[in-house]
Amino acid sequence: MLVGLLINGLVSGALYALVAVGFTLVIGVLDKLNFAHPEVLMIGGFVAVVASGLPPYYAFIAAFATGGLLGLVVEFAAFRRFTDADAKITAGLASMAVGLVLTDLTQKVFGTESVSLPIGGGWLSRRFQIAGVEFLNVQIVIVLATAILTGGLHVLLQRTRVGRQIRAVAESPVSASLLGVNVLRVSQAVFFVSSALAAEAGLLLALRSGAASSDIGLTFGLKALAIMAIGGLGDLRGAMLGGLVIGVLEAFMFHLGLGRLSELTVWLAMIVTLMVRPRGLFSSGTHGLEQRA
Amino acid sequence: MRISRRTILAIGACALAAVANGPAEAQQAKPPIKLALITPLTGPLGSYGKIQEILVKLAVEDVNSKGGVNGSLLQLDVGDSQTDPGQAVVLFRRYAGGGYFGSIGPMTGTQWETVSPLANQIAMPSIALNAIKPGINVRPWTIRLQPPDDTQIPEGFKAFLKAFPNVKTVVITADVREASSKAAADAFKTIAQDNGLQVLDTVEFSSKSTDLSSAAIQIKSRNPDAIMVSAFPAQGMLLAKEFHTQGITAPVFNTSTLWSGPFINMVGEYGRNWYVIGFSTNADGMPGYTDQALYQSIVSRVLEKGDQAIGVPPNLANWSFGYDAILLYADIFRRNGIDGTSDPKKVRETVKDEFSKLKEFVGVYRYKFRDTGDAYLPGNILRPNVEKKVWEFMPENK
Numbered sequence: 001m002l003v004g005l006l007i008n009g010l011v012s013g014a015l016y017a018l019v020a021v022g023f024t025l026v027i028g029v030l031d032k033l034n035f036a037h038p039e040v041l042m043i044g045g046f047v048a049v050v051a052s053g054l055p056p057y058y059a060f061i062a063a064f065a066t067g068g069l070l071g072l073v074v075e076f077a078a079f080r081r082f083t084d085a086d087a088k089i090t091a092g093l094a095s096m097a098v099g100l101v102l103t104d105l106t107q108k109v110f111g112t113e114s115v116s117l118p119i120g121g122g123w124l125s126r127r128f129q130i131a132g133v134e135f136l137n138v139q140i141v142i143v144l145a146t147a148i149l150t151g152g153l154h155v156l157l158q159r160t161r162v163g164r165q166i167r168a169v170a171e172s173p174v175s176a177s178l179l180g181v182n183v184l185r186v187s188q189a190v191f192f193v194s195s196a197l198a199a200e201a202g203l204l205l206a207l208r209s210g211a212a213s214s215d216i217g218l219t220f221g222l223k224a225l226a227i228m229a230i231g232g233l234g235d236l237r238g239a240m241l242g243g244l245v246i247g248v249l250e251a252f253m254f255h256l257g258l259g260r261l262s263e264l265t266v267w268l269a270m271i272v273t274l275m276v277r278p279r280g281l282f283s284s285g286t287h288g289l290e291q292r293a
Numbered sequence: 294m295r296i297s298r299r300t301i302l303a304i305g306a307c308a309l310a311a312v313a314n315g316p317a318e319a320q321q322a323k324p325p326i327k328l329a330l331i332t333p334l335t336g337p338l339g340s341y342g343k344i345q346e347i348l349v350k351l352a353v354e355d356v357n358s359k360g361g362v363n364g365s366l367l368q369l370d371v372g373d374s375q376t377d378p379g380q381a382v383v384l385f386r387r388y389a390g391g392g393y394f395g396s397i398g399p400m401t402g403t404q405w406e407t408v409s410p411l412a413n414q415i416a417m418p419s420i421a422l423n424a425i426k427p428g429i430n431v432r433p434w435t436i437r438l439q440p441p442d443d444t445q446i447p448e449g450f451k452a453f454l455k456a457f458p459n460v461k462t463v464v465i466t467a468d469v470r471e472a473s474s475k476a477a478a479d480a481f482k483t484i485a486q487d488n489g490l491q492v493l494d495t496v497e498f499s500s501k502s503t504d505l506s507s508a509a510i511q512i513k514s515r516n517p518d519a520i521m522v523s524a525f526p527a528q529g530m531l532l533a534k535e536f537h538t539q540g541i542t543a544p545v546f547n548t549s550t551l552w553s554g555p556f557i558n559m560v561g562e563y564g565r566n567w568y569v570i571g572f573s574t575n576a577d578g579m580p581g582y583t584d585q586a587l588y589q590s591i592v593s594r595v596l597e598k599g600d601q602a603i604g605v606p607p608n609l610a611n612w613s614f615g616y617d618a619i620l621l622y623a624d625i626f627r628r629n630g631i632d633g634t635s636d637p638k639k640v641r642e643t644v645k646d647e648f649s650k651l652k653e654f655v656g657v658y659r660y661k662f663r664d665t666g667d668a669y670l671p672g673n674i675l676r677p678n679v680e681k682k683v684w685e686f687m688p689e690n691k
Contacts, residue, residue, distance in 0.1 A: 001514040005507060012504045111602050112339030114527050116559040127538065133510050134539045209504070210534045211559070213527065215337060219501050254507040260469045260497035262507070 004133025005251050011139045013247020014146040015208070018201040019224035020231065020239035021150055022194035028234030029170040029190045033092045036074045036099035038221020039106075040067050040195045044202020045212030046106060049115050056124060059203055060145075067199020071191035074098050079187070099217065106214045114211040124207060142204045149197055150240060157236075162189055170234075219263075226270045232280030241281060245269070324633035325368035326361075328353075328622060329388035330615075331398035331408075336376035337527065338400060341554050344603040345422065346371055347595060348612045349397060352619035362626045365633035367619070374399045378407040389417040394631070394640045397618045402426030402473030409435045418644040420621065422614040425549055426473040427480075428665070433649045436666040438614040442473070445549060446480050447487075448672030449570030452690045453519075453546045454488060456568075456674060460518040460544070466496040466508060466532070467523040474500075477523035477548045485521065493517050502528060509535030520545045522567075526556040533563035542566060552675065553610035555603075558682050568687075571675040573658075575609050575683045582659045582670055591616060591657065606682060617656030624654075 019041055026034045044063045051059035078098050082091035124138040157163040168176035169186045177183050205220065206212040227246055231238020246266050253262040273280060330349050332342035353369045361367060370393075372384035381399035385408050388396050395418040399408055405424035409431040412419045419435045427443035430436065454460060463485050467478030478495070485492050493515040496508050509532065512520060522545055524532060529551050536545065545567045551557075552571035560567065572579040575596070578588045592609055599605040625647045626632070631640050654660045660668040675684040 001510065005510050008506050008510060012506065107335070107339075112335055112337065113555050114530060114559070116530070116561065127540075132514075136538055205503070209531055210563070211527075211530055215527075216503060220503050223503075250504070251507040251510075254496065254511045257494075257496075259508055259511070260499055263499040263501045 001132045002255060004131035005255055006248055007130055008133055008135070008139075009248035009251025010244055011135070011142055011247070012250065013244035014143050015201055015205055015243070016220075016224060016227050016246055017240045017243025018146045018149060018204070019198055019220065020227040020243050021153065021236055022197035022201070023224050024228045024231065024234055024236060024239040025153070025194040025197075026190055027228070028236070029166055030079075030187055031234075032079060032088060033095070034074060034078075034191070034194070035092055035096040036070075036078065036102065037095075037194065037198050038217035038224070039099035039102040040070050040074070041198040041202040041205070041221055041224075042212075042214060042217035043067070043070060043102060043106060044199030044204075045206035045216060046110060046115070046202075047199065048117055048203045048206035049110070049212045052118050056122075056141075056207075060200065063199040063203040064196045067202075068192040068196040070102070070199070071193075071195025072188055074195065075188055075191035079191075080184075103214055103217060110212070110214065112214060114213040116211045117206060136208070138204075138207050142208060145200060145204060149200060150236070153193065153197070153236065156193070162186075166190060223266050226266045230266075230270050230273045230280055232282040235280065235282040238280050238282035323363075323365045325366045326626060326631070326633050327368050327370065327391070327393045328619070329384075329391075329393045329396040330369060330371045331374050331381055331384045331388075331396060332371065332400055333376040334371070334373040337525070338376045338554075340603055341400060341423075342373070344595070344607055344612050345398075345400070345615050347598055347603070347607075348591070348615035349619055351591065351594060352616040356619060356623045362623050363630060363632040367623065369619075374404060376401065376404075378404045381408055382411060385411060385417070385419070386415070389415050392637045393417075394626070394635075394637055395419065395622055395644055397615065398422060400424070401471075402429060402476065403471060405429055405437070406472055416638075416641055416645070418641055418648060420618045422618060423553065423611065424473065426476045427667075429472075430666045432666045434645050436648050436651060436662065436668070438617060438660065438668045439549075439611060440670050440672070441667050442477050442480055442548060444669060445570050445672040446477060447484050449549075449674050450484050450488065450521075450546065452672065452674040452687070453544075453568060456676075456687050456689055457519060457544050460490065462491045462493050462515075462518045463521050463546075464494045464496060464512045464515050464517040465492060465521045465523075466498065466512060468500050468502075468525060468528050469497045470500040471525065473548075473550065474523040474525070477550075481521045481523065498524075498528065500525065500528065502531070505531045506535045506538070508532065509539045509541065512536075513539045513541055517543055519543050522547045523550065525550060526554050526559070529556050529567075530559060530563075533560050533567060537563040544568060546674075549611065552684060553608065553612065555608065557608050557677060557684055558604035558606075560677070561679055564677050565679055568674050568676055569684065570672050571610060571684055572670055572673045573609065573611065573613070574675060574685055575606060576685070578613075578658065579671065579673060579686075584655065584657055584659075587657050588613065604682075608683070610684070613657040617654070617658060617660075620656040621654055 047063040078094035079091050126137045127134045165181045165186050227242040231242035249265045250262045332345045334342045353367045357366045374381040381404045400423045402424045405421045406429045413431050413434045421437040423439050425442045427441040465481045468474040547569045549570040552569040599607045651662045
């Protein structure tokens with residue numbers, strides 16, 4: 001049963017990873033912390049509610065588009081006017097305000113309680129067994145979606161023209177601009193992609209738990225923030241690995257009879273990791289470079 | 294001076310309005326009696342607060358439609374505690390300083406644990422409706438209508454074992470971050486042992502958990518005959534889904550926390566083997582302890598108000614406590630000749646004295662009061678009807 005428990009932890013970790021990757025993309029490229037990111041995740045869950053009854057791939061497309069568009073809104077409302085290095089805190093606060101507005105609007109429409117998804121007998125809710133533990137097909141989808149989306153992101157960054165521009169902006173927005181890169185467009189692309197990933201994660205989380213909740217952004221999003229720090233700010237590999245490790249550790253806490261502390265796992269792991277490796281597990285991201293300099 | 298036809302019409306309309314409003318104005322000759330309700334209208338228990346507000350307002354309407362109390366109408370002001378003890382304290386102090394004769398709420402053990410001592414400090418009577426943690430009601434200024442878990446869990450669990458006599462082993466699982474839930478988890482252990490059951494494991498989790506699959510796997514690995522759960526609806530829902538995923542079919546015993554609120558509206562198929570402590574349903578209250586005619590009248594009016602915010606159908610559960618709190622205040626005011634002109638300080642003293650003498654009260658329910666200031670009603674167990682989204686009495690326990 002322990003093996004099954006740990007595999008289950010890996011699946012949970014895949015979702016953490018997906019959210020943390022989106023967080024880390026913005027900070028890695030633009031050196032900005034987007035506090036509205038968790039609320040885009042939350043809205044992804046409600047896309048699952050709205051799209052329930054439709055084939056799941058419609059929901060995936062809708063979540064990607066909704067998340068991406070919200071990313072553009074966040075970029076415009078909270079970051080566009082705060083481009084100076086000194087305005088990072090203002091931009092962070094502005095993004096927090098946008099996040100709070102999104103939460104409030106969602107609560108106005110869907111209420112403050114969790115909204116259940118219809119219990120369906122479809123393919124996603126079929127079960128299979130590994131090591132004595134039951135898994136749902138939706139958990140396979142979570143792992144596959146995380147792999148495809150993060151793999152796709154890797155290809156986008158490494159193999160495409162847009163990716164080269166994004167990397168150039170990450171290196172130095174000023175130099176990139178002098179070389180003819182449209183920094184605004186790159187910034188918008190980064191927000192679109194990172195928020196689309198968050199919304200997909202929210203959709204998957206809602207499908208997994210059977211409900212969407214307007215509170216999820218805070219709890220899940222903060223965790224993703226800590227995972228990003230564990231992995232190394234701005235490092236996609238770190239966010240991925242950090243998410244998986246935390247998922248497994250949380251599962252293991254229940255095995256040890258310490259389930260009440262499972263929510264603390266991520267914070268304890270962050271403290272320990274940063275004490276041992278102040279730049280996180282990986283340090284190739286923006287902040288790693290800064291600190292090396 | 295020439296008066297136009299339009300002016301004459303306007304004067305006539307005003308005169309007619311004055312005549313029409315005459316009785317209401319006469320009725321309001323005395324200032325109203327001010328009562329406060331502190332309940333969560335937003336936050337994680339927002340839907341609980343909304344249905345509570347409906348029931349309390351229903352009672353105020355009913356009292357006022359019969360002429361109010363000693364010539365004064367009741368005036369209810371509602372404060373949103375946001376499910377936050379700090380906010381509940383702020384509101385309570387505000388009402389205490391605002392000439393209110395008494396207050397109702399706040400909800401949950403964590404909030405009542407804070408407000409009940411404060412009520413005694415600042416001499417402001419208050420009635421708790423839903424807090425279930427034992428030993429937190431402070432006399433003489435406060436009483437509690439919801440029977441706490443020290444009587445409800447033992448009696449409810451006895452009823453559960455009557456329905457499931459073959460249960461010999463249990464696993465306890467609880468949200469240990471919430472006061473009532475933690476207290477219930479502690480009580481579960483003692484009660485299981487008192488009933489000769491073996492506790493195989495205690496699986497604790499936090500209110501902030503977003504994934505309880507690991508808890509469900511851990512519980513499954515113990516293979517218990519029954520599971521004892523103490524959780525708020527969000528975590529209850531997660532557990533129900535995960536138990537279903539793991540194929541756990543053992544009966545699940547819950548505190549009254551899931552009896553009220555939207556759990557029954559949302560849980561569907563996942564909740565088929567979930568049972569809760571409770572003593573009234575959308576159909577009726579416990580025989581011998583409920584004024585069935587009054588209960589039916591309340592149920593029929595509340596069912597009409599069902600919507601997304603409070604659930605469809607609304608789950609009546611124990612919300613009639615809110616109705617009874619108003620009846621209780623009105624009864625005290627009436628017997629003591631209190632009206633809106635009375636001095637709030639003296640009224641509060643009178644209410645406190647009445648709270649101290651209170652042995653029995655009959656409203657929707659027939660309450661007996663213990664020395665702790667907590668009401669007593671016998672605990673029972675309810676089963677879900679997941680198709681109709683309502684709780685039902687189990688035939689063997691009715």
